[in-house]
Amino acid sequence: MDAQKEALQRIISTLANKNDEIQNFIDTLNHTLKGVQENSSNILSELDEEFDSLYSILDEVKESMINSIKQEQARKSQELQSQISQCNNALENSEELLEFATRSLDIKEPEEFSKAARQIKDRVTMASAFRLSLKPKVSDNMTHLMVDFSQERQMLQTLKFLPVPKAPEIDPVECLVADNSVTVAWRMPEEDNKIDHFILEHRKTNFDGLPRVKDERCWEIIDNIKGTEYTLSGLKFDSKYMNFRVRACNKAVAGEYSDPVTLETKALNFNLDNSSSHLNLKVEDTCVEWDPTGGKGQESKIKGKENKGRSGTPSPKRTSVGSRPPAVRGSRDRFTGESYTVLGDTAIESGQHYWEVKAQKDCKSYSVGVAYKTLGKFDQLGKTNTSWCIHVNNWLQNTFSAKHNNKVKALDVTVPEKIGVFCDFDGGQLSFYDANSKQLLYSFKTKFTQPLLPGFMVWCGGLSLSTGMQVPSAVRTLQKSENGMTGSASSLNNLVTQ
Numbered sequence: 001m002d003a004q005k006e007a008l009q010r011i012i013s014t015l016a017n018k019n020d021e022i023q024n025f026i027d028t029l030n031h032t033l034k035g036v037q038e039n040s041s042n043i044l045s046e047l048d049e050e051f052d053s054l055y056s057i058l059d060e061v062k063e064s065m066i067n068s069i070k071q072e073q074a075r076k077s078q079e080l081q082s083q084i085s086q087c088n089n090a091l092e093n094s095e096e097l098l099e100f101a102t103r104s105l106d107i108k109e110p111e112e113f114s115k116a117a118r119q120i121k122d123r124v125t126m127a128s129a130f131r132l133s134l135k136p137k138v139s140d141n142m143t144h145l146m147v148d149f150s151q152e153r154q155m156l157q158t159l160k161f162l163p164v165p166k167a168p169e170i171d172p173v174e175c176l177v178a179d180n181s182v183t184v185a186w187r188m189p190e191e192d193n194k195i196d197h198f199i200l201e202h203r204k205t206n207f208d209g210l211p212r213v214k215d216e217r218c219w220e221i222i223d224n225i226k227g228t229e230y231t232l233s234g235l236k237f238d239s240k241y242m243n244f245r246v247r248a249c250n251k252a253v254a255g256e257y258s259d260p261v262t263l264e265t266k267a268l269n270f271n272l273d274n275s276s277s278h279l280n281l282k283v284e285d286t287c288v289e290w291d292p293t294g295g296k297g298q299e300s301k302i303k304g305k306e307n308k309g310r311s312g313t314p315s316p317k318r319t320s321v322g323s324r325p326p327a328v329r330g331s332r333d334r335f336t337g338e339s340y341t342v343l344g345d346t347a348i349e350s351g352q353h354y355w356e357v358k359a360q361k362d363c364k365s366y367s368v369g370v371a372y373k374t375l376g377k378f379d380q381l382g383k384t385n386t387s388w389c390i391h392v393n394n395w396l397q398n399t400f401s402a403k404h405n406n407k408v409k410a411l412d413v414t415v416p417e418k419i420g421v422f423c424d425f426d427g428g429q430l431s432f433y434d435a436n437s438k439q440l441l442y443s444f445k446t447k448f449t450q451p452l453l454p455g456f457m458v459w460c461g462g463l464s465l466s467t468g469m470q471v472p473s474a475v476r477t478l479q480k481s482e483n484g485m486t487g488s489a490s491s492l493n494n495l496v497t498q
Contacts, residue, residue, distance in 0.1 A: 094129040165248035165255030204239035237267035268353040270346035277342035289462035344454035363461020
């Protein structure tokens with residue numbers, strides 16, 4: 001009976017998973033159908049705009065040619081009208097001279113005839129009729145303004161849709177995820193010299209495999225990529241995976257998207273646990289600050305309650321500082337006394353992890369490290385065998401040291417602006433680095449037997465965290481050379497207790 005139930009349960013689970021896959025596929029199809037309708041409408045609008053633009057250009061060219069013909073007609077007409085006017089004037093003068101010459105033939109007196117003959121000769125010599133060109137200055141030929149659009153007509157008749165670039169192919173083998181950066185590489189299935197640029201889209205997801213339509217973040221777009229690879233840097237890996245897709249574009253049209261590729265971008269993400277932090281600490285997600293009034297306010301309320309028998313209300317200043325619920329000083333879950341401590345809210349049970357911590361410039365004292373969940377509410381980081389840390393003291397004298405099990409080792413290095421913490425749970429190693437230069441500050445070597453929590457101590461100052469980070473490549477490389485060359489937890493056994 002139990003075996004049958006178990007088998008049936010497996011069948012039910014398989015059917016439920018298959019139903020989820022089918023539903024996801026239906027959502028994808030509906031999304032694609034909607035995209036076809038929207039894209040078709042957009043393409044029709046663009047086609048109308050292109051033809052309207054073409055018509056407009058043809059109208060402009062036609063108007064320009066008509067103006068050229070009219071200007072040529074006006075120029076030739078003006079030239080010919082001027083010639084006609086000159087010829088009419090010459091003809092009129094010539095006819096008058098002809099009439100005068102004819103009348104002169106009837107003169108009987110020799111002296112008057114000689115005088116008239118000389119006048120006729122002088123007038124003939126100066127007559128415009130004999131200096132006039134009898135050739136038209138312009139011809140009536142207008143063939144130089146004739147057009148032949150047979151070639152253009154043929155080109156217009158061969159108008160067709162622009163060839164769409166083929167979908168690129170993302171090569172997962174060539175893609176690289178390292179140092180909170182992702183390099184995506186792709187290639188074209190065939191050479192296409194008309195490609196102008198590429199568009200890369202990416203989004204974060206917690207689902208492996210193909211992108212889902214529902215409950216997904218929007219695609220983020222990177223346009224105008226000229227090469228066939230691109231690197232996104234400075235990412236926070238607060239999701240397990242990232243989806244990528246790319247499309248090729250020519251001068252007028254974008255091609256289809258490549259098949260999406262999912263790359264793993266898992267990293268340790270945690271916030272500070274404000275529910276158990278010391279009352280003198282103001283905690284908000286990845287920031288913690290010393291608050292000298294926090295504990296005193298709670299103490300006075302508790303004291304008032306004990307003495308007067310009535311409960312106090314939270315002070316306006318305290319409730320505005322953080323979002324954690326009211327807690328009583330000395331409660332079982334909250335650090336108290338001189339343990340100005342706050343832990344991370346996510347346990348480390350396996351694997352290699354990395355995060356960074358930056359202190360405020362005026363911070364008097366702080367510690368950075370890890371601790372077991374069993375760290376007592378009065379315990380300070382590094383003063384128990386359940387916690388490991390490095391400690392910076394800027395009060396009265398400046399010291400920089402590594403602490404574990406109430407043993408101290410002074411560190412002869414400069415305190416960095418930002419500290420990187422590397423935790424290899426399975427390898428039993430906790431290392432601290434200068435986050436900028438990746439210089440090793442100190443390493444503990446031990447065997448972790450319980451889940452670890454990131455731990456922080458602050459007095460008179462504040463810390464800010466950077467999580468969602470991969471182990472940097474430089475740190476991974478240094479781990480090989482570091483083993484056997486640095487101090488370990490055991491090396492603290494012979495040091496003086498604090």
